[in-house]
Each structure stands twice: as structure tokens, then as C-alpha cells.
Amino acid sequence: MNPLQRTAHVHEHAFSLSAKSAELDALGAWRSLERVQQPTWPDEDERAAVGARLRSAPPLVFAGEVDQLRSRIAAAARGEAFVLMGGDCAETFADSTADRVRNKIRTILQMSAVLTYGASMPVVKVGRMAGQFAKPRSGDTETRDGVTLPTYRGDAVNGYEFTEESRTPDPHRLWQMYTTSASTLNLLRAFTTGGFADLREVHAWNQGFISGPGYMRFERLATDIDKAVRFMAACGYDFDALRSVEFYAAHEALLLDYEEALSRIDSRTGEIYDCSGHFLWIGERTRQVDGAHVDFLSRVDNPIGVKLGPTTTVDDALRLIDRLDPDRTPGRLTFITRMGASRIRKVLPALVEGVRDSGAQVAWVTDPMHGNTITSSNGYKTRRFEDILDEVTGFFEVHRGLGTVPAGLHMELTGDDVTEVLGGTGEIDEVGLERRYETLVDPRLNHQQSLELAFLVAETLAGA
Template sequence: MANSWSANSWRQYPAQQQANYPNPSALAETAANLAAAPALVSYEECQLLKAQLAKACNGEAFLLQGGDCAETFDAFSQQSILSTFKILLQMAIVLTQGAGKPVVKVGRIAGQFAKPRSSDTETINGISLPSFRGDMINGLAFDAKSREPDPTRLTQCYFQSAATLNLLRSQASSGTASLDHVQAWNEGFIERSALAAQYSVIAAQVKASLDFMAACGIRNQNDSALSRIDFFTSHEALHLEYENALMRQHHDRHFISSGHMLWIGDRTRQLDGAHVEMLSGVDNPIGLKVGPSMEPDELIQLIEKLNPHNEAGKLTLITRMGADKIAQILPPLVQRVTQAGAKVVWSSDPMHGNTHSSSTGLKTRSFDRILSEVRQFLAIHKAEGTHAGGVHLEMTGQHVTECIGGLSDLRDEDLPHRYQTACDPRLNADQVLEMAFILADELNA
């Protein structure tokens, strides 16, 4: 299969979840402009992430992947970007302290603008319009003009992603993310949280360690391992024309420059589909969502196509089963992959299988069910002798009210207060930090 791959071979395969543009020539013109634009990420950055994920594959690191269910144009701001960045750093510190191993930090950010939908249309009061597929495709407002797919939105996604990446890179490399500032990350952020005291203890331990190293003369301000961090971006590779337009060639290799890591969703993982075909030939780290309908032999076929050279760090399997299904479905998959000798990172997405309608009519997720799926994921891998390599969360660093439960004890009636998601409910800042502390304890057990 690898020998027949080309940058455009995906066009010969059926493509699911693609928008129906009324003006294909306008889409082609936009794609041509993007193809001539600078790459958003470099080949070298993608390879650095792959090397770090190889450590997670071997149980020597832990993948923390999180961010918005869908980025939007309206919510784009420095504050929203930094809130996600800072909470991921805080979670990483907690997990590093608990797991005793490096944490690979990957945001669902700078490209997560498209969402798959269960139906092509949405009907309200007898009126049917195209479904909202994310700001990359169309608008959320329920009117014909907003819901018409517009190719100029692809250009806006590109420039918003570029601005987001610019801010993230400056924060990661300028010293703002230095371990010297680990306590400052807490200021004005979670100090009102019930977890502030726990976080302060860890921050104090980090500072004491740094002070000891400095006193011993084994550290200086030029130590890049302490003064900067590696922070990577990821999104679902859903809109094929956009991803194809941002595909670049590095010597004899191809990679997609829209993000460091791209994943294939559970709705677009067909072995004979265009999404699997496109990503099978690029040199980015790839994620594959593994839902409850996945069969063991089917998974092996997908692994062989997406990672034909069995390269550690190349492929992350992101399981999304649901708390009531994972115990029955995941073990046979893990056993089959182990039997095949496939080198993969196993990561848990405990969000998508645990969505339900609240008494208010809003979609929500229960913190307890999310936590249950993560704990079962860890227990299954421990029983199978494999590595639980990471977690994948839809989350925000802001204090929204979209998921129930947690220490703040959010309930159905609290949801309308700050329900701001454009698509699926996200864990808020307090809830994800609580999750990090619990995970740290579980990983340290």
C-alpha cells in the first residue's frame, strides 16, 4: 500500500464527513493559496514530537493531550489561548511529580476548527439546514447564509492558527514557562480553587529542587531544559482539502504542516477511506480514535497501514469506549495489538463515550464517569502488562460550567451559568486539575 501512496492518492477513495461547497472553483482557489503559504509547523518539530511519543510508547513518558472540542473565531483571544496553555502546564507538573516521568504536552489547539456530525442536516421548527461543522466550514447561527460552507473560512483558520502558534512558541521559549515560574502560573488562576493548596505544595517542592541545584552549581540560566518547554499542537485531520493544501515535502518525505500531530476520528477511520489513505503516507505522528465498534483484526489492519514500518512514536491509539463498555471491549484489542508486536502509544479519551443530555436539555458529561473510564483504562493496561501511555481530554483553562461533578459539585441546574462550548461539553480548569491529581496518584500506585 505504501508504494502506491502519493500526495493526492486519497482522492481515489471515498471521503466521509466532507462539506458540500456550492462553488467548488472557489474552494480550489483557496486551497491553491494555502498551498503557496508558509508551513505552520516544521518537519523537525514533528519529528521531535515523534521521538517524545516513542518514549511514551515504551512507558518512559506520559502523553497529556487536551484542549477545546472545537476552536472558534469568536472566542479567539490571547486570554483563551494562555488559559489552556497554563492549565496544561499545571497538569503536566502534577503528573510529572506523580508519575515520575516526563510529560509530553500536546494541545488540541491551532487547528481544531472542524467537527464530524452524525447527520448532514439539522432541523428546527420544520426548517432543515446543513449541520454546523465547525468554524472552518460554516457558521453556528441557524440561517441559510451562515450554514452554507464558505471556503474563505479556511484562510481565516490558517491565520488564526498561525497567530496561536506564534503566541504558544513565545510562551514556551521566552522563559514564561520556566520551572522558576511554576508558582506564578497559579496566580489569578486557581488560587480560589480547593486544589490551590495541593498545587502550591508541588510548586514549593519544584522550587526547592531548583534552589538545591543552583547551590550545587549544576544549573544556570542558560539551561534550556529548565527555561523552556516543548509544547506541540494537534487536531483532527477532518477537512481533507485543507490538510492537502498544507501538505509539504521534506526531501523524500511528506508531512502535513497544519499541526504537529493529526488524528483520524472514529467516524472517518474506514480502512478503504480517504482519511486513512492520506495520513498513511505522511511523516507526522498520527492518532487513531478507537471506538466501541472497533474489531481486533480491523485495528491490526489499520495499524499496519498507518504505521507500516512499526515505528515507535508514530501511532497513538486513542480509545473512546464509554465507562460502561471499556472493560469488555478494550482488553481483547490490547491483547491483539500486543500479540502482533505493534509499537503504539495507548491513550484514553474518556470524554466522547460519556456524553448525555442533562435535565436542562444541554449536553453534558459526568466527571465521575470520565474518571471511571480513565481508571479502568489504567487498570486494564496494568493487568495486560502494557503501558497506559496518555490521556486525551476536551477541556478549557476557563471556569465554564459544561460538565457536572468534581470538587466544585456542579449540577444540572448550574450548567446554563457559563455554558460556552460551540459543540461538546468541556472539563473546566478546576475539574482538569483535579483529574491531574487523581491521575498522578493512580500512576504512582
């Protein structure tokens, strides 16, 4: 490159960065659009100060990791892999401990082993963690005994305790969300690259859990995996690749103040990434095509998910595709369906057909949790395990009938032995819910129920 060319290149690069900086500034366009599910911060100056601090903080994830996940999701959309997303309904600061994080990772690793071994298919492992600290709610306020206070919107916004002080939104919690997410990601990377996730340790993943049919079935599978590993070792196979696994972090991009503050320009490509997580999704309540959330996420380069409920029309889906994936980039857009067991077979076919016939390529993932929520006779928000299984089965039936690809599973689960979902081999009944109901928002599958579901999905994939 001669000096004249070099000078021109430098000016072109500077212009490119300047243009990208302007695009970064344009991320704030969401503030002028319809905004839903956003807290009302009591002090805007305080909110702005926290936002400035977050803007100067290091990114939580890196562009190269995000790009890698996009390619993995693209493979799943083609039927060459399967996406498994799982984790808490809403993380809490108090429960973001090493033991709780390890148990969630271990459960997802076990489910992945079941799916990979049973279906002979790579599994893309994604945790609902390191950022899932906020939840959309059906109302802005809650009333108890004549007292009305703001609704609990997750630890990122306010406290669960029903007092005025606790329930008042506090922007400093956004900084605590950042620091807690950073420590969770540190643990996640340590567990998944330091030998804990080594497939040769598959038996150890079951240690510390209570006995039950799901565990015994996993032990039998672990024995089969051990035999296969020993056989490959005898053949001289190098197992260094088994010491670590790819594991990604995802959350709902709900709090746009936080998401905007953590967006960065990648120094390699000049593209803009939301560096709060690898994969971000838009909820059923916030997917307005001309709304703030869709506008914001249309401007970042992460792989994006959108939750689609039973009222979604084909036109809704196609408009979301045009807005969020205008270039039809493989792995860019995932539709996460949450229909309910009684409706998925009726509603999903038209959506899948409409998207398929448009020529768009999205990854179809099922969320069998949110469409199946009920209230027990003793007042607990819960779900029936049989309904969850039925929605998963219906999801596969629809795709099998249309010749399309069921690309993944999106679950609210925990690695702990909670009693929040009715049924399963543990036969949790309504009285059983009282034993260990710990969630502050939505009920989660416990460890054994998660394994049961993984075996069902593995058998379904193997038979496809």
C-alpha cells in the first residue's frame, strides 16, 4: 500500500468508525417510541449516572463469542444441531452463588449429554443466566390488604419484600445486575473450561442429587458413555477436546436502559453488539413491531429471539422478520413459540408454513412453560409436567408434518430439587408444592423433571 493509499485507508477507517459511533448513538431511538414493561425510575439523574458508569464498564461478552453462537444457531435451523436453553425464570442476587450456578450448569450438561447421546446430534448449550434479573409483569402495581405498591419486576429493578422502600425502583440495582452477571459468567467459564464439563466426568454430574427414576436412567446412560469413551481411548483417540464445552449466556432484553449502556462497537468489524449477553430475546409482551424493544434489537448484531404466543399471526411473524432480519442472515433470528399444550397443534402450523413459504430461514424453538401456567387449589402458580411434555410433543409433530426443522428447546429450570411444577416421576401434587416452592415469579422444572424431559426429546429426535 503506497502512502496515498494508506492515507485514504486511514480516512476511510476513521469515517467508518465515525458512522458506527453515530449508529451507537442512534440506539437510544427507542426512547421516543412506544415503551412497555419499563420501570419508572424515581430520579432520572441517578438513572443517567448509573447508565454512564455502565457505558464505561468492560463488556460482559465478546463479539467473537456472539458470532460463534450465531453460526451454531444457523446449524440448528438447518437440522444439524439442537439448541438447549435453560435456567431460572428470574435470577436473584441472593441465589447467584457458586453452588446454584454450578447446579444449573450441571443440569444443562446432563440434559445435553442425554440429547447428544440419544439423538446423535450436537447440542448448543445456552443458559438463561448472567442477566435474567428482570421480568415483565401483567400490572404495574400490586395491592395487599388495601395497600398498593409497585409490582416486583425482578432484582434488577426493585425488591420482593412488600414495603414501599423495597418496591421503589432503584437504578443502582442495574449496576448490581452487571456485577452479579460478571461473577456468574466467571463461574460459567471456569466450570465449562476447567474440566468440570469433561464428558469423562459424566458420572460425577449426578453426585449430590437425590435418588429417583430420572437419576437412575441417567446413570445407565453415563455407563454407556463411559464404555464408548473407553473404547475410543483404546483406539488412541485424543480426548483433549472433551475437557471444555461451548456454553453461552442468554436473557430477555427487557430493561433497555441497561441493554443500551452495555452496547459496544467491535474493534475488529466495526459492528455494534449488545455485550450484556450472547443471545437476547424479546418477550411476548414487548414484541410490538414499531415498539422500543424491536427497534433497539434491530440495531445490534447479536442473534435475537422473539417469543410468539397463540395470538401471533403470520403477518406479525413476517413483519418481525423484515424488521429484525432484513438481510436474512443465517442464525440471526429465532422464533420461540409459547402456545400452550391445548393450542400448539392448532396455531403453530399456519405460522411455520407462512414463514417457510416466505423464504425466510429462522430457527424454531419451543418454550413449553409459559403457555401452560395455572393456579393450584392451594394458591400456587404452577404448571403440570404432563402439559409441558404435551406441548413439546405437539411442537415436534407440527414440524414433522410440515417437513420443517424443530431447532430447540427453551426451558425454565433449576438444578435444585424444588417442588414448583406438578407431576413427573417425583409425583409432586398440590400439597407437595408446599415442600420447597422457592421461585419469586414463575415455576421451574426441578433437576429430575429436567432430565425426564431431556430423555423424551432425545427419543423424539432419534425417531425423527
